[in-house]
Amino acid sequence: xxxxxxxxxxxxxxxxxxxxxxxxxxxxxxxxxxxxxxxxxxxxxxxxxxxxxxxxxxxxxxxxxxxxxxxxxxxxxxxxxxxxxxxxxxxxxxxxxxxxxxxxxxxxxxxxxxxxxxxxxxxxxxxxxxxxxxxxxxxxxxxxxxxxxxxxxxxxxxxxxxxxxxxxxxxxxxxxxxxxxxxxxxxxxxxxxxxxxxxxxxxxxxxxxxxxxxxxxxxxxxxxxxxxxxxxxxxxxxxxxxxxxxxxxxxxxxxxxxxxxxxxxxxxxxxxxxxxxxxxxxxxxxxx
Amino acid sequence: xxxxxxxxxxxxxxxxxxxxxxxxxxxxxxxxxxxxxxxxxxxxxxxxxxxxxxxxxxxxxxxxxxxxxxxxxxxxxxxxxxxxxxxxxxxxxxxxxxxxxxxxxxxxxxxxxxxxxxxxxxxxxxxxxxxxxxxxxxxxxxxxxxxxxxxxxxxxxxxxxxxxxxxxxxxxxxxxxxxxxxxxxxxxxxxxxxxxxxxxxxxxxxxxxxxxxxxxxxxxxxxxxxxxxxxxxxxxxxxxxxxxxxxxxxxxxxxxxxxxxxxxxxxxxxxxxxxxxxxxxxxxxxxxxxxxxxxxxxxxxxxxxxxxxxxxxxxxxxxxxxxxxxxxxxxxxxxxxxxxxxxxxxxxxxxxxxxxxxxxxxxxxxxxxxxxxxxxxxxxxxxx
Numbered sequence: 185x186x187x188x189x190x191x192x193x194x195x196x197x198x199x200x201x202x203x204x205x206x207x208x209x210x211x212x213x214x215x216x217x218x219x220x221x222x223x224x225x226x227x228x229x230x231x232x233x234x235x236x237x238x239x240x241x242x243x244x245x246x247x248x249x250x251x252x253x254x255x256x257x258x259x260x261x262x263x264x265x266x267x268x269x270x271x272x273x274x275x276x277x278x279x280x281x282x283x284x285x286x287x288x289x290x291x292x293x294x295x296x297x298x299x300x301x302x303x304x305x306x307x308x309x310x311x312x313x314x315x316x317x318x319x320x321x322x323x324x325x326x327x328x329x330x331x332x333x334x335x336x337x338x339x340x341x342x343x344x345x346x347x348x349x350x351x352x353x354x355x356x357x358x359x360x361x362x363x364x365x366x367x368x369x370x371x372x373x374x375x376x377x378x379x380x381x382x383x384x385x386x387x388x389x390x391x392x393x394x395x396x397x398x399x400x401x402x403x404x405x406x407x408x409x410x411x412x413x414x415x416x417x418x419x420x421x422x423x424x425x426x427x428x429x430x431x432x433x434x435x436x437x438x439x440x441x442x443x444x445x446x447x448x449x450x451x452x453x454x455x456x457x458x459x460x461x462x463x464x465x466x467x468x469x470x471x472x
Numbered sequence: 473x474x475x476x477x478x479x480x481x482x483x484x485x486x487x488x489x490x491x492x493x494x495x496x497x498x499x500x501x502x503x504x505x506x507x508x509x510x511x512x513x514x515x516x517x518x519x520x521x522x523x524x525x526x527x528x529x530x531x532x533x534x535x536x537x538x539x540x541x542x543x544x545x546x547x548x549x550x551x552x553x554x555x556x557x558x559x560x561x562x563x564x565x566x567x568x569x570x571x572x573x574x575x576x577x578x579x580x581x582x583x584x585x586x587x588x589x590x591x592x593x594x595x596x597x598x599x600x601x602x603x604x605x606x607x608x609x610x611x612x613x614x615x616x617x618x619x620x621x622x623x624x625x626x627x628x629x630x631x632x633x634x635x636x637x638x639x640x641x642x643x644x645x646x647x648x649x650x651x652x653x654x655x656x657x658x659x660x661x662x663x664x665x666x667x668x669x670x671x672x673x674x675x676x677x678x679x680x681x682x683x684x685x686x687x688x689x690x691x692x693x694x695x696x697x698x699x700x701x702x703x704x705x706x707x708x709x710x711x712x713x714x715x716x717x718x719x720x721x722x723x724x725x726x727x728x729x730x731x732x733x734x735x736x737x738x739x740x741x742x743x744x745x746x747x748x749x750x751x752x753x754x755x756x757x758x759x760x761x762x763x764x765x766x767x768x769x770x771x772x773x774x775x776x777x778x779x780x781x782x783x784x785x786x787x788x789x790x791x792x793x794x795x796x797x798x799x800x801x802x803x804x805x806x807x808x809x810x811x812x813x814x815x816x817x818x819x820x821x822x823x824x825x826x827x828x829x830x831x832x833x834x835x836x837x838x839x840x841x842x843x844x845x846x847x848x849x850x851x852x853x854x855x856x
Contacts, residue, residue, distance in 0.1 A: 209705065212716060242701040247545070258705055258717065263698040265548065266707035266717075267541065268571050274505075274538035278545025278553065279698060281529045282503055286549065286699050307534040457531075465524045 207231045207241065209261050216255055220414025222373030222399035226320060227256055229376055230291070233383035244287045247276040249296035252327045252401075253320040256291040270301030273308045273315065280314050281458060287387065288314070294321040298354050299334040309363035309392045311457040316386050316393045319356060322401035323438075330404030337440040341408045357449045358433035360394040367393035368450040370436065372421040373400065375446060382448065391456045398444055409440075477525040479664055486659045488652040491623040492556070492582055493518035494661060495630025500669055501580075502528035502551035505542030507535055507561060510594040511650040512584035515556040536564035543579045544572050548706075550697035552634060552672070556582040558650075559592055562601055563608070569643055570609030571708045573731060576685065576693065578637035578672065580630065582646040584653040585761075585812075587838035597650040598838030599761055600813035605645050606790050612728050614735035616742060617645040617790040619760035623657045629787070635670040636742060640734055641693060647789060649812070651762035651841065679703060684715040685727075691734035739791040746785040749775070753782030755854045756800055758821050759810040760786040762841055767810040770847030777848075779855045789817065797824035806830030806854035810847055812838045830854055 202210065208231075217223045234244065241262060248257035250269035257264035263286075267275045272290045280288040290297070297305050297319045308315060324342060325331040332342035332349045335356070339348040360368045367386050371379040379397060386393040400406060400417035411417060421444060429447040436445040455463070479498050486494065493515045496504070504519040520530040528551070533539040536557055543553035557565055562583045572579055585601050587593030601608075605617045616636050620626040626648055633644040675682045675694035679701045687693050696702045709717035710724045735742065749771065750756065759767040764785045774781045784796060797807070797820075806829050809818035818833035825831050832854045836842055 209716075242703070243699055245698040258707060261703050263703060264705045265545075265575075266705070266709065267544075268568055268708055271537060271541045271568060271571070274533060274541035275545040277531070277533075277538070278503060278505060278542035278547070279549040280545075281531065281542075282546040282549025282551035282553070283697065283699050303534050304538050307538070458529075461524075461529070469524060 229380040249292040253293035273304040306363040324405040366391040372398040489514035491627040499634030503546035503553040536561040540568040554580040566608040572643040744787040749782035769844040773848040801828035
């Protein structure tokens with residue numbers, strides 16, 4: 185039943201026959217994403233991973249912030265929350281703590297998660313909060329028209345960096361690992377099978393899991409930097425991605441025309457916030 | 473650990489902050505996300521002791537932005553939740569107070585007011601956040617805000633705030649102040665039988681039939697929680713009955729009117745005041761929180777001098793009891809508004825008096841309470 189999306193015939197797909205109609209809010213289609221943006225591919229991978237995981241769909245809640253990626257929560261036919269800019273993680277923190285049966289997924293963009301929400305990201309990683317964070321990195325603020333952000337490579341142009349960006353970017357896997365995340369991977373939107381497998385691996389795990397998806401933004405980032413279409417960017421990912429599991433995250437910086445280190449950087453076990461608290465406070469209170 | 477430790481029925485000697493925490497416990501709070509800030513910190517400290525005793529969770533978040541969001545998330549996860557703050561922390565919570573209002577999320581935010589602006593007077597009293605309570609988040613909305621004037625009342629009002637939050641599906645503010653938060657007095661915690669606690673009103677509809685913003689004749693709607701199979705979506709964007717974003721003027725009008733109407737059309741059910749000596753009053757003092765206790769003393773002093781003065785003590789400050797001001801104005805000489813700010817609620821009083829009585833205010837920037845003698849002088853002036 186679940187053919188890989190790359191093999192699907194997407195011509196003449198009606199709302200009734202879309203192969204993922206059960207997990208999409210078809211009454212919200214068409215979506216807002218541009219042609220050849222990578223967000224749809226990432227979402228397809230997520231839906232495939234969710235199906236394969238066997239996790240009951242009613243137990244999954246998705247929380248997004250603001251931006252192009254922030255619209256994911258509104259398109260998934262799950263309990264879903266579209267919150268304020270940068271605040272998906274603290275909202276999701278309350279949700280997962282109040283209802284531990286939920287598998288809570290934060291699905292948002294790089295500006296949302298590591299700029300305005302950066303403080304929440306590092307503290308949630310420190311706590312090993314039981315959240316799976318999917319951070320789509322397109323190197324720009326796409327929805328507002330292509331401003332520089334916390335991931336914009338040095339020298340890349342943006343509407344707020346007309347002479348090129350000379351403001352050092354974050355390396356998201358390095359940041360996540362330094363702050364205490366227990367599962368960290370990065371793929372581009374070209375790596376559909378590997379991305380889906382990472383999502384499938386991370387979904388049933390506990391703790392703070394981060395998957396970064398490098399994603400083409402043809403309309404804002406690519407156009408401003410004369411990088412071609414979304415397809416050209418996928419070709420770039422094809423030629424310049426290096427898959428290196430267990431790579432030193434310090435070597436995973438992304439430069440303007442450099443290599444993109446992909447793979448699983450980290451996969452360890454550490455008690456989550458809730459487990460750590462319950463065990464230790466429980467002992468002091470005498471337990472049940 | 474268990475529910476038997478939730479309600480500390482009996483007589484206690486408590487600070488206002490601790491009484492507030494016990495109010496949250498009594499109301500069924502299971503989640504507290506907060507950030508320490510004077511003079512509200514003792515509420516968080518007490519909740520960190522108390523919540524684990526009943527299987528709830530206390531979490532110290534990284535800032536007040538996160539605190540406010542965490543209590544919204546917890547509420548949609550199915551737990552009653554609260555936070556507390558003061559001064560600059562209240563400003564940081566404004567962003568997602570707005571989200572709570574638009575998502576229509578029951579939760580409670582306690583502000584133990586100190587002197588401002590900015591860092592201001594961390595350890596000293598103020599009441600200058602009253603207009604921020606009403607208008608602090610961007611956009612048009614209505615809010616419910618209570619103003620306790622004693623440790624007993626902050627216990628009672630916190631329970632009441634939780635109840636109103638559930639009935640009206642909205643964040644409710646408890647606007648305390650440093651004096652009430654830090655004073656220690658007798659607090660009676662009632663038995664379970666004596667205590668009114670409003671449980672969450674979950675929908676009886678089945679998945680597929682439920683709409684998050686489907687209002688009844690009283691402008692109210694039912695809740696669900698995540699994980700129950702409803703597959704609901706909610707957003708901070710302007711939305712329709714389904715919770716789906718709709719970006720146009722028509723739905724904006726529909727949504728904003730609902731957010732206002734659910735409070736304003738029910739305001740006579742929400743508003744609580746204390747009426748003191750109003751029958752023969754020619755001068756009416758309007759006051760709330762700690763100021764109302766000083767004003768009460770001033771009223772007694774003026775009565776000793778033969779002035780016919782009464783007091784309308786605001787227990788609910790928002791929604792504002794405009795109809796009470798309109799009813800009193802034509803039959804009295806003047807209102808005297810006593811509050812620890814440069815004139816916030818006094819402007820509301822003046823607006824609704826509409827020239828039908830005199831309006832006096834006693835501006836005070838905070839840091840200490842008014843002197844009763846100064847208020848008594850103002851009452852005498854107003855009676856002339």
